[in-house]
Amino acid sequence: MNMNKNKKEEFIKKKFGKKQPFRVPDGYFDDFSGRLMARLAAQNKPVPMVCSLSSRRRAARKHFIWRASLIAASILAAVFSLNLIFSRKDARPVQTAQKPAQSITVDQAADYAMMDNEDIYTDLVEGNNH
Amino acid sequence: MNKDDIEILRLLGSPSTFKKGFERLVQVYNKPLYWKVRRIVLVHEDTDDVLQNTFLKIWSKLSQFQGKSNLSTWIYRIAINEALDFLRHKKSAAGISTDEDQMVANRLLADDYFDGGRAEALLREAIALLPEVQRTVFNLRYYDNMKYSEMSQILNTSEGALKASYHLAVQKITRFLKLND
Numbered sequence: 001m002n003m004n005k006n007k008k009e010e011f012i013k014k015k016f017g018k019k020q021p022f023r024v025p026d027g028y029f030d031d032f033s034g035r036l037m038a039r040l041a042a043q044n045k046p047v048p049m050v051c052s053l054s055s056r057r058r059a060a061r062k063h064f065i066w067r068a069s070l071i072a073a074s075i076l077a078a079v080f081s082l083n084l085i086f087s088r089k090d091a092r093p094v095q096t097a098q099k100p101a102q103s104i105t106v107d108q109a110a111d112y113a114m115m116d117n118e119d120i121y122t123d124l125v126e127g128n129n130h
Numbered sequence: 131m132n133k134d135d136i137e138i139l140r141l142l143g144s145p146s147t148f149k150k151g152f153e154r155l156v157q158v159y160n161k162p163l164y165w166k167v168r169r170i171v172l173v174h175e176d177t178d179d180v181l182q183n184t185f186l187k188i189w190s191k192l193s194q195f196q197g198k199s200n201l202s203t204w205i206y207r208i209a210i211n212e213a214l215d216f217l218r219h220k221k222s223a224a225g226i227s228t229d230e231d232q233m234v235a236n237r238l239l240a241d242d243y244f245d246g247g248r249a250e251a252l253l254r255e256a257i258a259l260l261p262e263v264q265r266t267v268f269n270l271r272y273y274d275n276m277k278y279s280e281m282s283q284i285l286n287t288s289e290g291a292l293k294a295s296y297h298l299a300v301q302k303i304t305r306f307l308k309l310n311d
Contacts, residue, residue, distance in 0.1 A: 050148065
């Protein structure tokens with residue numbers, strides 16, 4: 001397809017080259033600026049406020065910094081969210097594994113000491129009196 | 131950004147030197163803009179009108195130039211849109227039919243400011259018959275050797291679509307010329 005395109009382009013180039021068969025009246029480009037400025041003066045167009053090159057560059061820099069900050073903030077937010085999602089996912093099986101282990105230990109400890117709530121209360125009161 | 135553009139923007143940046151900056155802009159850009167517009171509208175008098183309107187528009191819009199593209203790219207976009215708008219209005223005002231489009235070659239041959247023969251007039255007719263984007267892409271690429279990346283900013287179209295448009299334009303022009311040889 002590319003070769004075909006080049007062939008066709010060559011056909012036009014060979015036949016016509018790049019010359020332009022147009023002319024302009026003598027002195028046209030020399031007079032153009034004067035005619036245009038006279039037309040502008042006649043229309044009394046106000047001078048527009050144009051930012052200087054340095055302020056335009058400052059604005060472009062600010063724009064760049066703003067966009068870079070926005071991208072950085074988005075990446076941080078994404079990383080934080082993913083971290084939160086995965087840490088929750090990871091925590092769930094650990095919690096379910098730990099819960100029975102903890103309750104077994106407390107129950108076993110209570111059975112081993114053969115203490116009930118009343119014994120614990122008495123111990124605490126006696127401890128405070130010592 | 132080239133030296134001329136930097137100097138122009140420096141002068142335009144201050145109200146006291148704005149006029150001087152604008153005159154410099156006109157001096158630098160009147161020729162390249164003229165030829166870009168002329169290849170679209172073909173007739174000198176129409177080109178002159180479009181060119182003057184383009185510079186008046188540039189004056190009014192300069193405060194909106196934000197430097198996101200080169201000054202030249204921004205200026206070319208205004209000129210090309212102005213030229214295409216001119217053709218649209220001319221067509222709708224005159225109710226130009228396909229028959230009249232086919233008379234482009236004859237009109238050019240009768241034009242004092244057209245130097246070519248019948249073959250060149252037919253080439254212009256082939257280009258004039260293309261749809262807007264294909265015509266603009268062909269002119270910018272074939273005559274100005276403009277990069278697709280710059281064209282993409284001027285025409286607000288992807289580089290891939292522009293390459294396809296150029297390919298189609300070359301194909302259609304060749305076919306038209308062979309048929310009318």
